[in-house]
Amino acid sequence: MGSRRSLSNTLFQRQLRGVQNLYDRMDRMNQLGPQFIDITWNAGGRLSNLTCEMVNVAQSVYGIETCMHLTCTGMPRSKVDNALKEAYKAGCTNILALRGDPPRENEKWEVDPHGFRYAKDLVKYIKANYGDHFDIHVAGYPEGCEDGTDPELLLEHLKEKVDAGASSIITQMFYDVDIFLDWVKKCRDIGITVPIIPGIMPIHTYAAFMRRATWTKCHIPEKWLSLLEPVKNDDVAVRDIGRDLMVELCQKIIDAGILHLHFYTMNLATATRMCLEGLGLIPSLEERTKALPFRPSLGLNRKEENVRPIFWKNC
Incomplete structure (x- = not known):
C-alpha cells in the first residue's frame, strides 16, 4: 500500500507541475497580444473538470481571455450544461463548438444518446441558452476532413453551423494559401458572411x-518541400526557413483583406513569435504596459474593475 500511495502522489505532483508549466507558457504567450488563448477539450471529455478549471484560472487569476473548446463526443447534455455554466462563471466569452473526434478506443464517432449529434446542434443549444454572451466559433476545412466527406457537403454543413448562430469560422491548418483563398470565395458565394479565421501552424521541426x-x-507546395527537405535534420535552419514561408503565407492572407490569424502553437511559443515578428505584429512594450498597477481579472463581473482595495496590517 505504501508503494502504491507513493506512486499516486508522484503522479499527482507531476500533473500539478505540468499544469503550472502550461499556465506559465500561456502567460508568456499572452505577451504576444492575442485576442484569446485556446483551452482544448480531449475526446470524450474525460478531463473536462481540468479544462473548466484552467479556463477559470486563466481568466480570473492571469487575466487571459480564453476560448474554451467544447465537443459533442461522449458529452451528455448535463455535462455540456456544466461546462457552459463554469465557462460563464469564469468570465469566458468564447466557445469553439466541435463535433469532436472519437475516443482512441473507438474507430468511429458515435453520438451520445443523451447528447448532440452535430456541431450545429451544439451551436443552437448554446445560442438558445446564453444568447449573445458567447462568441461561438466553428471549424472549417479548406481541404476536406479526415472522414472523407464530400467538400461540397462540408460547405453545406458549414453554412448550417453559421445559420445556427456561429460568430466566426476557424479553419483547419493549411500550407497552400491559394487553396485557402479559393475556399473562402466558395464560402462567400453560398452566403457565409461571418469572419473566416485561417488556422496557421508554424513550422517547429521537419518531422512534425x-x-x-x-x-x-x-x-504542401513544391517550393516548400524543395527548401525544407535539404535541411530537414537541422532544426534551426528548418525554423528559419519555415518562418519565412509562414510570413509570406500570412502576408498574402492579410493582403487579401483577412486580418485575423489563428495560430496553432502546440504550447510552443518560439515559432509563433518568429512569425509574428516577421509580420511586425508583436505589441510594443508601451502597448503591453497596463495603466493599472495590478493585473485585471477577467472573471465574470470583474472585467471593468479599475480599483482594488488595499488592506493595512494593524501594528
Missing part, C-alpha cells in the same frame, strides 16, 4: 511539419 501535413492531408 510532415507528420501534421500528412495527418490533415493538406497540400
Whole structure:
C-alpha cells in the first residue's frame, strides 16, 4: 500500500507541475497580444473538470481571455450544461463548438444518446441558452476532413453551423494559401458572411511539419518541400526557413483583406513569435504596459474593475 500511495502522489505532483508549466507558457504567450488563448477539450471529455478549471484560472487569476473548446463526443447534455455554466462563471466569452473526434478506443464517432449529434446542434443549444454572451466559433476545412466527406457537403454543413448562430469560422491548418483563398470565395458565394479565421501552424521541426501535413492531408507546395527537405535534420535552419514561408503565407492572407490569424502553437511559443515578428505584429512594450498597477481579472463581473482595495496590517 505504501508503494502504491507513493506512486499516486508522484503522479499527482507531476500533473500539478505540468499544469503550472502550461499556465506559465500561456502567460508568456499572452505577451504576444492575442485576442484569446485556446483551452482544448480531449475526446470524450474525460478531463473536462481540468479544462473548466484552467479556463477559470486563466481568466480570473492571469487575466487571459480564453476560448474554451467544447465537443459533442461522449458529452451528455448535463455535462455540456456544466461546462457552459463554469465557462460563464469564469468570465469566458468564447466557445469553439466541435463535433469532436472519437475516443482512441473507438474507430468511429458515435453520438451520445443523451447528447448532440452535430456541431450545429451544439451551436443552437448554446445560442438558445446564453444568447449573445458567447462568441461561438466553428471549424472549417479548406481541404476536406479526415472522414472523407464530400467538400461540397462540408460547405453545406458549414453554412448550417453559421445559420445556427456561429460568430466566426476557424479553419483547419493549411500550407497552400491559394487553396485557402479559393475556399473562402466558395464560402462567400453560398452566403457565409461571418469572419473566416485561417488556422496557421508554424513550422517547429521537419518531422512534425510532415507528420501534421500528412495527418490533415493538406497540400504542401513544391517550393516548400524543395527548401525544407535539404535541411530537414537541422532544426534551426528548418525554423528559419519555415518562418519565412509562414510570413509570406500570412502576408498574402492579410493582403487579401483577412486580418485575423489563428495560430496553432502546440504550447510552443518560439515559432509563433518568429512569425509574428516577421509580420511586425508583436505589441510594443508601451502597448503591453497596463495603466493599472495590478493585473485585471477577467472573471465574470470583474472585467471593468479599475480599483482594488488595499488592506493595512494593524501594528
